[in-house]
Amino acid sequence: MARTEVAVRVSIGDREGLLGGLMMAPALVYIAALVGLPFCLAIALSLTSATIGNPSIHHFVGLANFTSVLHDAAFPFALRNSVIVTVATLIVTLVLATIESELLAHDFRGKWFWQILIILPWAMPVSLAAVNWLWLLDSEFSPVDWILHQIHLLGPGTIWGPANHLYYYGREWLGLGSIVAINVWRLLPLATIIVLAGRTSIPRDIFEQAQVDGAGILRVLFRITVPALLPILVVAAMFTALLVFGDMTVVAITTRGGPGYATQLLPYWAYLKGIEGGELSEGAAVALFMFPILLAVAFLALRMAYRAESR
């Protein structure tokens, strides 16, 4: 019997190993060039006496940069504030994201409008957001102060008086609170989207079963929803923590670390030291100080997420 011969050419698409390697290559090059190289460079810089004026890495000084950073007056402030701002932002963001995703998981009239509102901060250009927050918490023209004044919480003879202004960016705890508030505002959309994705993947049956089983709203929330959301909450926490801990834009726009070092954060201090102050090697040392903390957080979070997933 005659058989039709079909000429089949083995193309590159059939060789999975080679194809995989080729498709991975751009990512590997990118990571090596823009993450690996700067990281190695930072380690090298931190062990030398390089400055902006003389950026050579030939003069090896050992751990001298690290000890000098540790003894810097700003260091305890920067470390404490970085931890406080990260933890506070994390808690507030996760609570709000859980509440928002719980609301958005239900159908109601005008839901699309609220969805847009919730996502809006994410779509806002940084420059516009900066102007907005500088004005909102301005030392003289703050509308927040004005509202507090109108409802008699601020001003002479009130509980937050007698001054007419709170000077948000000029005081230690108000400054840190403002940084936390802006970080929450900035990161809530992402956290909400992550948590909502997890929330909508929980079968609806389970919530209805809990209702029929006699659970009220709070019992459903704390005994069913939150435990079921736990793995995805860990993921959201990780993203939020990494984005807050490594961020210097918010503090740079608002308090600039002041008054004194009272609201200084590690990444902004590293920038001030290394770039503004010209001490490249000390800046690198501060930045590297953050690395093991970030790595530990990421590692722990991923492990917890996997463990919760595989149960």
Place this chain on the structure above:
Amino acid sequence: MATLELRGIKKHYGSIHAVDGVDLAIAEGEFLAILGPSGCGKSTTMRMIAGLEIPSAGEVLIGGQPVTHLPPRARNVSMVFQSYALYPHMSVAENIAFPLKARHVPHAEREAKVKWAAGLLGIEPLLKRRPARLSGGEKQKVALARALVRDPTLFIFDEPLSSLDAQVRALARSELRQLHDRTRITTVYVTHDQVEALSMGDRIAVMQSGRIRQIGTPQQLYSHPADTFVAAFIGTPPMNLLERDGRMLGFRPEFLRPVPPTTPGEGALRLNLRIVEMEFLGADWLVHGQLETGARPQRLLAKTQPDVAIKLRVDERYDFAVERAHLRYFDRATGLRVDDGPH
């Protein structure tokens, strides 16, 4: 334990009438199956009984008390979902204990009740496991134990067997019915599978397009269907329907039998059929015959014993007959059954 009554229940979603006026009364301890094709409104009806949906109109009464607008937790109704809806992050014991915790039952009593429910269903060895590590049949038993543990006034089942293998399903059917006979809890069982409805239900309500077409015992539904929909829906294969003298004529395939050409039929329906196909079903044969006397050819089915079927040949013509007692008459326009027998 209690009675359940639905009075003119309706549920409208915009212009869609999911449930369009359902009246239903279930006696104490009764096992009622709601049977219908998908989209007939049976699930919506069940959700309104459980309190997961609020009816657009009508009333739900449990034990004579109106509960139409009460939330699910105020109804003491137990429900077993099709997916079993076990809480994935809790152990089997915690799952079963959940309805008791929600009712603030003291710890010692809770333990005892969980043990009792697990014992009733034979799942004590599973109490420490998580739902992800259970088989389909085990999950179903855990869901049943969780539903039983709090002495519900009413049991609702939403297709609880449809995610089980065929073999497990037959066993689960009889176990479920035995469980009901032991506990005598009033039960509403929603299914699209007529085998489940016919084998388990004390009575069956057949639903279509948001309305109940017939309520009756399995035997009533089978031998005296209220309309052509029920006639064609109940039974595998369904009732033969044939238009004759301006009415619809119905008869079950097992009553359509080949007869010698000379046998006088007293009031019997005689039909000359050409055999087009013969299907082997095991215990008997399903004979597909074609009636070619009318305006257009019509398929009729006959369930035939092997000793009779062996004499039949495909493409040959034979005389078939149905005794008068087995004929049902339906109105051609409305589809409703009219009193048996010709005028």
